Amino acid sequence: MIEIENITKRYGAATVVNDVSLVVQPRTITVIVGTSGSGKTTLMRMINRLVEPTAGVIRLDGEDNRTLPGYELRRRIGYAIQGHGLFPHRTVAQNIAVVPELLGWDKARTDARVSELLSLFQLDPETFGPRYPHELSGGQQQRIGVARALAAEPNVLLMDEPFGALDPVIRSKAQEDLLAIQKRFGTTIILVTHDMEEAIHLGHKIAVMDGGNLLQYATPAEILANPATDFVATLVGTGDRPFRFLSLSPAGDAVEPGTAEGEAIPASATQRDALAELLWSGRPALPVVNEAGKAIGRVTVDGLVKRASRPAA
Amino acid sequence: MRLDKLGVVIALIAGYAVAAAPFATFRANRIVAGEPQTLLAALPSWAGPTLLAVIAAAVLVGLFRTPSTLRLAASFAALAALLLLIGTAADHLTPPGNTYARVSPASGFWLLLFAFALLAADALTRLRPTPPLRILVLVLAGAFLGFVLFTGSWDRLSILKEYSARADSFWAEASKHVTLALGSLAAAVIVGIPLGVLCHRVQKLRAAVLNVLNIVQTIPSIALFGILIAPLGWIAAHVPGAADIGIKGIGMAPAFVALFLYSLLPVVANTVVGLAGVPVQANDAARGVGMTERQRLFRVEFPLAFPVILTGVRIVLVQNIGLATIAALIGGGGFGVFVFQGIGQTAMDLVLLGAVPTVLLAFAAAIILDAAVELSSPFHARTSA
Ligand SMILES: Nc1ncnc2c1ncn2[C@@H]1O[C@H](COP(=O)(O)OP(=O)(O)OP(=O)(O)O)[C@@H](O)[C@H]1O
Ligand SMILES: [Mg+2]
Numbered sequence: 001m002i003e004i005e006n007i008t009k010r011y012g013a014a015t016v017v018n019d020v021s022l023v024v025q026p027r028t029i030t031v032i033v034g035t036s037g038s039g040k041t042t043l044m045r046m047i048n049r050l051v052e053p054t055a056g057v058i059r060l061d062g063e064d065n066r067t068l069p070g071y072e073l074r075r076r077i078g079y080a081i082q083g084h085g086l087f088p089h090r091t092v093a094q095n096i097a098v099v100p101e102l103l104g105w106d107k108a109r110t111d112a113r114v115s116e117l118l119s120l121f122q123l124d125p126e127t128f129g130p131r132y133p134h135e136l137s138g139g140q141q142q143r144i145g146v147a148r149a150l151a152a153e154p155n156v157l158l159m160d161e162p163f164g165a166l167d168p169v170i171r172s173k174a175q176e177d178l179l180a181i182q183k184r185f186g187t188t189i190i191l192v193t194h195d196m197e198e199a200i201h202l203g204h205k206i207a208v209m210d211g212g213n214l215l216q217y218a219t220p221a222e223i224l225a226n227p228a229t230d231f232v233a234t235l236v237g238t239g240d241r242p243f244r245f246l247s248l249s250p251a252g253d254a255v256e257p258g259t260a261e262g263e264a265i266p267a268s269a270t271q272r273d274a275l276a277e278l279l280w281s282g283r284p285a286l287p288v289v290n291e292a293g294k295a296i297g298r299v300t301v302d303g304l305v306k307r308a309s310r311p312a313a
Numbered sequence: 314m315r316l317d318k319l320g321v322v323i324a325l326i327a328g329y330a331v332a333a334a335p336f337a338t339f340r341a342n343r344i345v346a347g348e349p350q351t352l353l354a355a356l357p358s359w360a361g362p363t364l365l366a367v368i369a370a371a372v373l374v375g376l377f378r379t380p381s382t383l384r385l386a387a388s389f390a391a392l393a394a395l396l397l398l399i400g401t402a403a404d405h406l407t408p409p410g411n412t413y414a415r416v417s418p419a420s421g422f423w424l425l426l427f428a429f430a431l432l433a434a435d436a437l438t439r440l441r442p443t444p445p446l447r448i449l450v451l452v453l454a455g456a457f458l459g460f461v462l463f464t465g466s467w468d469r470l471s472i473l474k475e476y477s478a479r480a481d482s483f484w485a486e487a488s489k490h491v492t493l494a495l496g497s498l499a500a501a502v503i504v505g506i507p508l509g510v511l512c513h514r515v516q517k518l519r520a521a522v523l524n525v526l527n528i529v530q531t532i533p534s535i536a537l538f539g540i541l542i543a544p545l546g547w548i549a550a551h552v553p554g555a556a557d558i559g560i561k562g563i564g565m566a567p568a569f570v571a572l573f574l575y576s577l578l579p580v581v582a583n584t585v586v587g588l589a590g591v592p593v594q595a596n597d598a599a600r601g602v603g604m605t606e607r608q609r610l611f612r613v614e615f616p617l618a619f620p621v622i623l624t625g626v627r628i629v630l631v632q633n634i635g636l637a638t639i640a641a642l643i644g645g646g647g648f649g650v651f652v653f654q655g656i657g658q659t660a661m662d663l664v665l666l667g668a669v670p671t672v673l674l675a676f677a678a679a680i681i682l683d684a685a686v687e688l689s690s691p692f693h694a695r696t697s698a
Contacts, residue, residue: 048601050597050600050601071600071603071604071605071608072603073603074600074601074602074603075602075603076603079601079602081594081597081598081601083594084594085594085595085597085598085601086595086598087595087598087599087613088592088595088617089613089616089617098602099602099603102602102603102604102608148602
């Protein structure tokens, strides 16, 4: 669990992060969204103390993050830096092995871990291990950046726009990989992006920032249903393109097992209508009936939102 | 076939050298004025035409657009023939049993040597040899030189007569020269790199330190020796033990200190430039993965700045090998001893005995360190592979 309490960061007169408090539950993905310069990176870097806060406390599993020396703290927290940040003079394998080496792992264990991670990211260890970063494509470099952050099996992973430089196809592939890895290792992930679509797709919770302030911290469904401010609404608006996909598919395709209270919606209605009905009525789920009027299950806000952000899934 | 521009220049130089300049100078003894000898007159009847033929062939190869390997082979053949036959000229011109007569290479020989060295350098540059190959060429050239010296082919050349008259002092001065050049370099590296790191970290210090070192660099060496006499003399007189380890107002100590001071600027400046060139992201990542400041310095900053720092070391080494000649002016020893003695006695061959080894040393140092600089940055060089 990561508890951020009344964190403020000032550079001279400028307040870059203003009195932010939020709690990140273990084994979840929290996405920080906001426009450029809103303080996302700064907030994230205060967690591993690359930036020292002006005021406030950050606790990891109940322990103040200032208890350990900064460098020891950072060895325990994975950090995938904005733009891959690989060491140009080290091979791919050496880059991934950096933190295990700092922690004093023996060579066999480190090598095994490097191969495991390269395979996990679908890069052949024999081929890619000995290469230098400049011999990789941009997408491969970013995957290595994430692999390096994961190398020492950290409980917490900080990712600063990890998929920023990727084309849409590779990007959604990388997002799926990340979700799979998160499930597999149960890592607590904090991810920065300025892409609302990405935030909705990946986040268990979303923190919206603007001008150093935390405007809203809630689940994707809540943010879609009740944006806290006009700014959040605008930001969500930029993510509405995928919701058009909902109007192309019938609610019947999104049916989940289970029952729900209240007036039912026909299976032939669009998913968009179903979501609108849900959000408008403020209910978490709706029963769905077929042409014969027989209940075939229900649709939920969460389910529809996930479909919205990933229509193919 | 089309003409090669450099080949035309080389042909003109070689043509002038053969037709109008003397190949060797003969003198009845060390001091008298010499009699210039043409190439054909200086060499025995079999050797003169042979050398002319080799020169003509090499000039022709150079004149037209020919493959670089052929140009390299031709220039090496011409250089080898020149170097071997200048010894033959000495044997030929020196009357049997005469130990006073002196034969030295004359302007024609030097011009030819220069022309074909130019052709060789040009061909080598076009071939882009890898660093290990360049070192190999250097070693082979050194071996050739050693072979010629060892077989005694040059023994009758004036420069080697000067050498044999003072063989012991030659090696003593050589070792002083190398000690001065390398010792002051080592001291400059030991002091300069940490100073450079400090300047990199402390912005305010940077301008001040670099300005002072810049000023030091502009002081003429003679003036710097003069400035150093008083403080070093004072140290010798007042600090116990200082005089025992050789610290004096004149001699090796001020020469060492002066070379050290001249060396500091390139080392410090290149360290600062090298560290500043380390990508911000690499530094950020180093902190992000949990390196301590020291680990970041040694594992990320130094390796990435190393090629630039090494370039500074190369500048200093070549500069110091040349500058160490001046040490002789204040009794510091080195090859300069022969240069200044030779000037005093108007004995050009003695000047050469000091100058030629200095030039060869500087040349070898430049080639070796250039190769090292290139080898030290594999992560840049691989792009073309
Ligand atoms: N070291 C610093 N000194 C002064 N100002 C800084 C410093 N670091 C960041 N800032 C300022 O703080 C603000 C927030 O920066 P931050 O990097 O956190 O933004 P961000 O939300 O990550 O933006 P982006 O999406 O462009 O990465 C910016 O206005 C920036 O100029
Ligand atoms: Mg940022």
